[in-house]
Amino acid sequence: MKTKSVENSKSIRYEEAGKFEETRFEKKHNVIFSNSKEGSIKVAREIADLIISKNAKGALCVLGLATGSSPIKVYEELVRMHKEDGLSFKNVVTFNLDEYYPMTKENIQSYHYFMHEHLFNHVDILPKNINIPDGTVPADSLHQYCIDYENAIAEKGGIDLQLLGIGRTGHIGFNEPGSHFNSETRSIILDYITKVDAVPSFLGIDNVPKKAITMGIRTVRKAKRIILMAWGQNKASIIKKTIEGDISSKVPATYLQYHDNTTFILDIEAASDLTRINTPWLVGPCVWDEKLSSKAIIWLCQKTGKSILKLLDEDYNDNGMSSLLAEEGSSYNLNIKMFNKVQHTITGWPGGKPNADDTSRPERANPAKKRVLIFSPHPDDDVISMGGTFDRLVEQGHEVHIAYQTSGNIAVSNHEALKFAEVTKSMSCNNDNGLMNKIVDDIKSEKENEIDSFDVRKLKGIIRQCESLAATRYLGVSDNNIHFLNLPFYETGSIKKNPLGEEDVKIMCNIIEEIKPHQIYAAGDLADPHGTHRASLDALFEALKILKPKSFMDDCWLWLYRGAWQEWDINEINMAVPMSPDQVLKKRKAIFFHQSQKDGVMFQGNDIREFWMRAEDRNNKTAEKYKELGLADYAAMEAFVRWNF
Numbered sequence: 001m002k003t004k005s006v007e008n009s010k011s012i013r014y015e016e017a018g019k020f021e022e023t024r025f026e027k028k029h030n031v032i033f034s035n036s037k038e039g040s041i042k043v044a045r046e047i048a049d050l051i052i053s054k055n056a057k058g059a060l061c062v063l064g065l066a067t068g069s070s071p072i073k074v075y076e077e078l079v080r081m082h083k084e085d086g087l088s089f090k091n092v093v094t095f096n097l098d099e100y101y102p103m104t105k106e107n108i109q110s111y112h113y114f115m116h117e118h119l120f121n122h123v124d125i126l127p128k129n130i131n132i133p134d135g136t137v138p139a140d141s142l143h144q145y146c147i148d149y150e151n152a153i154a155e156k157g158g159i160d161l162q163l164l165g166i167g168r169t170g171h172i173g174f175n176e177p178g179s180h181f182n183s184e185t186r187s188i189i190l191d192y193i194t195k196v197d198a199v200p201s202f203l204g205i206d207n208v209p210k211k212a213i214t215m216g217i218r219t220v221r222k223a224k225r226i227i228l229m230a231w232g233q234n235k236a237s238i239i240k241k242t243i244e245g246d247i248s249s250k251v252p253a254t255y256l257q258y259h260d261n262t263t264f265i266l267d268i269e270a271a272s273d274l275t276r277i278n279t280p281w282l283v284g285p286c287v288w289d290e291k292l293s294s295k296a297i298i299w300l301c302q303k304t305g306k307s308i309l310k311l312l313d314e315d316y317n318d319n320g321m322s323s324l325l326a327e328e329g330s331s332y333n334l335n336i337k338m339f340n341k342v343q344h345t346i347t348g349w350p351g352g353k354p355n356a357d358d359t360s361r362p363e364r365a366n367p368a369k370k371r372v373l374i375f376s377p378h379p380d381d382d383v384i385s386m387g388g389t390f391d392r393l394v395e396q397g398h399e400v401h402i403a404y405q406t407s408g409n410i411a412v413s414n415h416e417a418l419k420f421a422e423v424t425k426s427m428s429c430n431n432d433n434g435l436m437n438k439i440v441d442d443i444k445s446e447k448e449n450e451i452d453s454f455d456v457r458k459l460k461g462i463i464r465q466c467e468s469l470a471a472t473r474y475l476g477v478s479d480n481n482i483h484f485l486n487l488p489f490y491e492t493g494s495i496k497k498n499p500l501g502e503e504d505v506k507i508m509c510n511i512i513e514e515i516k517p518h519q520i521y522a523a524g525d526l527a528d529p530h531g532t533h534r535a536s537l538d539a540l541f542e543a544l545k546i547l548k549p550k551s552f553m554d555d556c557w558l559w560l561y562r563g564a565w566q567e568w569d570i571n572e573i574n575m576a577v578p579m580s581p582d583q584v585l586k587k588r589k590a591i592f593f594h595q596s597q598k599d600g601v602m603f604q605g606n607d608i609r610e611f612w613m614r615a616e617d618r619n620n621k622t623a624e625k626y627k628e629l630g631l632a633d634y635a636a637m638e639a640f641v642r643w644n645f
Contacts (some may be wrong), residue, residue: 030264040073064162090126103135162223166614170251174214184214240273307630362575370518377536388579406490407461471593508543524560
């Protein structure tokens with residue numbers, strides 16, 4: 001069988017953990033790939049080989065399957081192998097890990113629906129060989145049903161290979177914190193964080209089921225081979241706890257440390273908190289380049305609680321950084337060099353300061369007046385993430401353009417849309433209320449988790465457009481400089497988006513070529529490899545590849561900001577823009593214009609505070625971190641990383 005190009009030199013065959021000094025903190029075997037696609041292809045390859053080897057022996061291949069975003073690319077590759085390479089699933093029996101309860105099979109949020117959409121409908125597996133927990137079992141029969149599900153696995157000889165994802169609570173399946181080591185298939189109450197993480201799919205926490213049916217820890221542990229996949233920065237913390245931490249019911253995934261054939265497949269973002277990745281100087285010799293030196297010194301400041309200029313030789317020696325000290329000769333020289341580097345990231349002139357020496361400034365002095373293009377994945381990310389810098393750029397006379405990459409319509413609640421529809425209907429000056437009547441009826445008759453009609457989606461998109469225009473007008477930008485791109489990949493009406501296509505990239509190319517910017521600002525969120533922010537960034541990267549040979553691109557710099565969820569680490573920051581107390585308040589007001597995203601917004605994540613509160617807290621903390629390093633004390637700061645394309 002043919003396979004797509006992947007990091008073929010990397011084997012994911014199980015090995016004992018901690019055999020080498022650099023992995024001495026790790027208690028479970030893991031393999032790190034540069035991205036989720038490469039890791040997924042490798043996993044799919046192992047599954048395919050198992051299916052083929054079992055078939056050659058005339059035996060069934062019993063697979064334990066997971067849902068969620070982590071295995072999607074694995075299923076895509078298995079489907080490709082079936083269609084292009086002839087991989088047959090006729091000898092495959094599957095048992096899914098879990099299902100919400102109660103939940104009908106037809107519900108688009110059910111795992112029954114998910115599995116058929118992503119895998120079963122596209123391969124030749126026999127329907128009788130598909131086993132997914134039934135979310136419609138009567139409550140009084142549920143206990144016996146779980147016992148029968150467990151027995152069905154045993155009757156097939158147990159699971160040959162179990163595929164897992166991991167939740168931020170450390171759950172595998174729906175084995176939430178507190179799950180027992182010997183637990184088997186059962187019903188379970190979902191943890192609050194798990195429900196919060198499911199909010200985007202269910203369009204509100206009130207719609208998320210409170211219970212689920214799940215295989216137990218013991219059920220999972222009985223699998224002959226286990227592969228756990230984790231992608232993205234938001235999984236980094238729990239991956240570190242799972243791989244390097246002690247076994248505890250508080251982090252159920254740590255029970256996998258007992259299993260002697262488990263491999264964690266990670267992308268570099270999910271692995272970023274592991275000791276050998278995050279602080280490699282603690283586990284072995286380092287090749288000290290400028291990037292690693294900066295990271296280590298900032299880490300040392302935070303660990304010791306000292307400012308940069310107060311670090312001593314013994315601080316370096318006592319924390320695995322003696323080789324760095326030896327290269328430079330003294331802590332004094334290291335400290336001065338680092339202090340100057342951090343200080344030079346601070347600027348009140350994000351577009352460059354005219355008629356000034358820009359040798360040690362983040363941006364160029366010339367041209368004094370720049371064309372600036374700010375990409376915003378959703379119609380509010382611009383002001384949430386860089387509202388203060390946005391304001392500075394306008395005030396300092398630059399030609400500022402805003403390009404909203406997606407409509408953001410899915411983030412408008414039905415009750416918010418209904419309010420606007422009824423106001424519009426009431427204000428109509430004629431009797432032609434057909435469209436508004438239809439929209440009102442569509443909203444009122446919409447069933448649970450049903451995709452909005454086209455007209456409802458259009459109204460929700462207009463709501464967000466008008467909110468964006470109100471905010472940009474407040475910040476002094478002409479309507480002519482506001483661009484709504486409505487990238488097609490987003491317009492599915494559901495959480496699941498289409499893959500990026502040529503049309504998406506073409507639209508991005510067109511707007512860049514039209515404006516010919518000296519500066520581009522874009523959301524650099526890497527936490528969710530399957531999220532809208534990441535897809536929007538990928539669309540930009542693809543466009544820049546195409547446009548790079550153009551002469552105007554020689555003068556174009558790309559600056560990446562972070563979204564509402566997190567900030568760049570201090571050592572990563574190339575430009576930090578201070579904000580005065582007045583600017584903080586101005587930014588807050590600009591965010592307030594996005595009224596549909598206030599007061600119970602659907603996509604809050606694990607932080608129940610409104611976006612303006614999170615943004616202010618993040619900006620305040622960035623300023624505080626600079627102060628703790630011995631730099632000037634500002635009210636707030638917005639941070640950016642320059643990306644060389």
